[in-house]
Amino acid sequence: MKIVILDHPRENPGEIDWSEFDKYGEVTRYARTMPEQVVERIGDAEVVFLNKTVVTREDLEKCPNVKFISVIATGYNTVDFKAAAEMGIPVANVPSYGTEGIGQHAVALLLEITNHVAHHDAEVRKGRKNGPGDWCFWDYPSIELENKVMGIIGLGRIGQITSRVAQAFGMKVLAYDQYQNPNLVNDNCHYADLDTVLSNADVIALHCPLFAETENMINKDTIAKMKDGVIIINNSRGALVVEEDLAEALKSGKVYAAGLDAVRDEPIAMDNPLLSCPNVFFTPHISWSALEGRQRLVSYSLDNLKAYLAGNPTNVVNM
Numbered sequence: 001m002k003i004v005i006l007d008h009p010r011e012n013p014g015e016i017d018w019s020e021f022d023k024y025g026e027v028t029r030y031a032r033t034m035p036e037q038v039v040e041r042i043g044d045a046e047v048v049f050l051n052k053t054v055v056t057r058e059d060l061e062k063c064p065n066v067k068f069i070s071v072i073a074t075g076y077n078t079v080d081f082k083a084a085a086e087m088g089i090p091v092a093n094v095p096s097y098g099t100e101g102i103g104q105h106a107v108a109l110l111l112e113i114t115n116h117v118a119h120h121d122a123e124v125r126k127g128r129k130n131g132p133g134d135w136c137f138w139d140y141p142s143i144e145l146e147n148k149v150m151g152i153i154g155l156g157r158i159g160q161i162t163s164r165v166a167q168a169f170g171m172k173v174l175a176y177d178q179y180q181n182p183n184l185v186n187d188n189c190h191y192a193d194l195d196t197v198l199s200n201a202d203v204i205a206l207h208c209p210l211f212a213e214t215e216n217m218i219n220k221d222t223i224a225k226m227k228d229g230v231i232i233i234n235n236s237r238g239a240l241v242v243e244e245d246l247a248e249a250l251k252s253g254k255v256y257a258a259g260l261d262a263v264r265d266e267p268i269a270m271d272n273p274l275l276s277c278p279n280v281f282f283t284p285h286i287s288w289s290a291l292e293g294r295q296r297l298v299s300y301s302l303d304n305l306k307a308y309l310a311g312n313p314t315n316v317v318n319m
Helices: 019-024 035-042 057-061 081-086 099-115 117-125 157-168 194-200 220-224 243-252 291-309
Strands: 002-005 026-029 047-050 068-071 149-153 172-176 189-191 203-206 230-234 255-260 280-282
Touching (some): 002 019, 019 291, 035 057, 099 117, 099 157, 099 255, 099 291, 157 203, 172 194, 220 243
Parallel strands (some): 002 026, 002 047, 047 068, 149 172, 172 189, 203 230, 255 280
């Protein structure tokens, strides 16, 4: 059996062992695959693993030997999974590998906004003093999170991590999710409709997947419903946000700050309007990258392969 991994080292720059896959077939690995290379590289492979490589209906039609696709990630919008379903090809993902790390990173972005640790660290290293005898200085006073409202859009596995930490800080959580879990409701955590979350939150964290109904959900109209001085955290998908609208809101002060681990086009273009805005904190889409999470990612991807070979594919998203 032929197995192809279309973009391999983004999940493994060298410290994780993928050799277990070789026990199950003839494995070909690629560092990355451009759109025009997809058909040639899949060839007559039966099993395809991918992360960010886009596989279209046309690609699948030209690769009739494909019987199983496994996305080395939770998001699976890179694959035309509806077309795959029509062709009888199950598409699997890894639904929960970096939950803890991604939730942790959302909080890290928030704390950088509220405490400006990196900025003040840099100033201390310069030997800065505001005046003789001064024992402290600050350019940005810290913001307390106690009694603030955390609005979470998407209270799934990752959103629940953020919710738990927010409550530990003494925040009240308002969550919007189409699928409500009554076990998560307590004195400090409640579900609400989207407008209520937007209008009451001091901090808004995006933890929802990217689908047609969520694309561009943060735009000039939804921002207008938010509190003045709101903080927005997005370490989900860049296309949830209309970047031009967020940039305008940051420059006007409507949005106090944004912490972004994802942008619409990655790597970020140097003409992205957000780069010229005040109080924006970027990381290069690394929320998922903790070693422990990547080890789980590879292990669970192998489990997907084993389940397919046993005739009982798991984590299938399109059937």
